[in-house]
Amino acid sequence: MDCIEFLGTGGTRTPTQGTTCLRVSNHCVIDAGNLINTFGDDVFTIEHIFLTHSHLDHIIDIPFLADLFVTQKKVSLKIYGLKSTLDDLRQFIFNHRVWPNFEEITLIGHTEKTIELIELELETPCTVDDVTLTPFKTNHTEGSCGYIIEKNGAGIMFTADTYRCDRVWELLNERPNIHTLVTEVSFPSEFAKLAYDSKHLTPAILADELNKCKRDDFAISVMHLKALFVAPIIDELNAMKLLRNRGKVLVDGDRIQYSH
Ligand SMILES: [Zn+2]
Ligand SMILES: [Zn+2]
Secondary structure (H helix, E strand, O other): OOEEEEEEOEOOOEOOEOEOEEEOOOOEEEOOOOOHHHHHHHHHHOOEEEOOOOOHHHHOOHHHHHHHHOOOOOOOEEEEEOHHHHHHHHHHHOOOOOOOOOOOOEOOOOOOEOEEEEEOOOOOOEEEOOEEEEEEEOOOOOOOEEEEEEEOOEEEEEOOOOOOOHHHHHHHHHOOOEEEEEEEOOOOHHHHHHHHHHOOOOHHHHHHHHHHOOOOOOEEEEEOOOHHHHHHHHHHHHHOOOOOOOOOEOOOOOEEEOOO
16 A cells, blocks of 8 residues: 555544544554444455554454454454553453453464454564554553554654653654654644543644644644534634644545655
């Protein structure tokens, strides 16, 4: 693939919109908010899922994927994340209570387990297909991360859910190959307290954070808007001219090219 495909971009699930889910290569996705409805019959091509954190809107299709894969696949579905994200999956999802423990259940007719959980180290690159993913710490939940996604030397930064986060801007300053920032804006600026409490951004907070960045040459696109507030958030983003260098509010199905 020569682009990242945004399969789910919403901050809420609605009848017409999925939650966070990016296809970064033929076999690899980041987050699992909208895999079943978008892949359809191609769902069995998914081999690798990199997680940003364990909130439900980012993991919701994984249990159903495991359920489909156990009779159909020959090799484990590999799920990558920081330690606390994987611990959450084990403790709260694949615990034989909420869902079967597919980490212990063997693929029918084969030797490998249905899922394999693989721990990532912060800022240590991991290459799958021909894409390199480098997790970096964000400010959202214990163990949340974003990814620098690189292919053929060109980079896109995906913060996923985050509040104010110095490391985002340090990395952008350090790495001029990043041509696009994809971040989140969940609430209108009047909800600053809610944004702080839930560790999400508003347009005003994003504008303030941008003062930490020495560069102005990358595109800024946003997603994860809470469905009830899409119109006022877009009005604010436009008034503040935040979607610079041809950035946009991403919707399901949008694509961003790796080369720029
Ligand atoms: Zn979250
Ligand atoms: Zn989220």
